Amino acid sequence: DTQELCWADADGDTFGSTSTTTSVDLDCLDAGESGNDLDCDDTDAAINPAATEGVADGVDQDCDTQELCWADADGDTFGSTSTTTSVDLDCLDAGESGNDLDCDDAIATCTTDCTTDVDSDSTPDCADGCLDADGDNFGVAGGAGNTCTGVDCDDNNMAINPGASEICDDMIDNDCDGLVDLADVMDCGQMVTECQTLGNDPSGQLDQDVWTFTGSMGEDVTLTLTAQGNGVGNAQLLLVAAIAGVDFSVVDTSSLPNGFSATLPADGEYRIGVIEQPPGALISGPIFSGDYCFTLDASQGGSTTLTPTASVE
Secondary structure (H helix, E strand, O other), X not given: OOOEEEEEOOOOOOOOOOOEEEEOXXXXXXXXXXXXXXXXXXXXXXXXXXXXXXXXXXXOOOOOOOEEEEEOOOOOOOOOOOEEEEOOOOOOOOOEEOOOOOOOOOOOOOOOOOOOOOOOOOOOHHHOOEEOOOOOOEOEEEOOEOOOOEOOOOOOOOOOOOOOOOOOOOOOOOOOOOOOXXXXXXXXXXXXXXXXXXXXXXXXXXXXXXXXXXXXXXXXXXXXXXXXXXXXXXXXXXXXXXXXXXXXEXXXXXXXXXXXXXXXXXXXXXXXXXXXXXXXXXXOOOEOEEEEEEEEEEOOHHHOOOEEEEEEO
16 A cells, blocks of 8 residues: 554654554654654653653653662762662652752761851761860760760860869859859758757756768768857867768867868768767866857768757757
């Protein structure tokens, strides 16, 4: 019949669809004709086996049933400017991305910002394990996890951090525990004063007052006893350990005001006694009678809670 059956080329890109058309000659080169059926979309001349594949656009321009995606080497869903071939069109599989926004495709925590460096340590925040402006290794976690020793309360002063010692008279929270100077009783201790009366026992017994506190081994304490108001005479000031197996006591029987400093030998309970001088205990001077106050100045906060345990009046 002097005609040929050709593949139909509806979009004129020389690639035909699987539909056919009749040609008046045998070459299948006329408009609307093709010698192949390789076109996967015969409605769009930009889509055919000779076309250039677009990247991550969800369109198979070159009809190979695959997609060209941006490569995501670090798995953070942000791609580099390198490409990789996907077996489907969504660019959602491992190693694929639909964008080329990653500023460092070797570090998963670095995505679109690889320049911000708040602590000026030449490591971008996204790759830093500790944002530490003052270099004391205390700060806040960076993009690469948390390698800080702790959280810094003043990241502009390397002498202030949770590892520092509290300075008890500088009005600064040196160790970042929220307490300043003497309010930080665990580091600076605290001074506690108790006041009572001696020499008023109607039965004539030896008057004595006893307080208990909990101390720590190596802790320094200072005790001072002073007469108040109508208080006159001399009294004993006694510190003794109430700990099994620990033989420790300190006493001052000198004229008031008296007192002493001591280093506690063990963890546990200690007792402070204020006692009338028994006859003959002093070289001279009367037995104490009247009001007194004693002060406990402890180097650690655990010693600042005094509990009255005995009183003979």
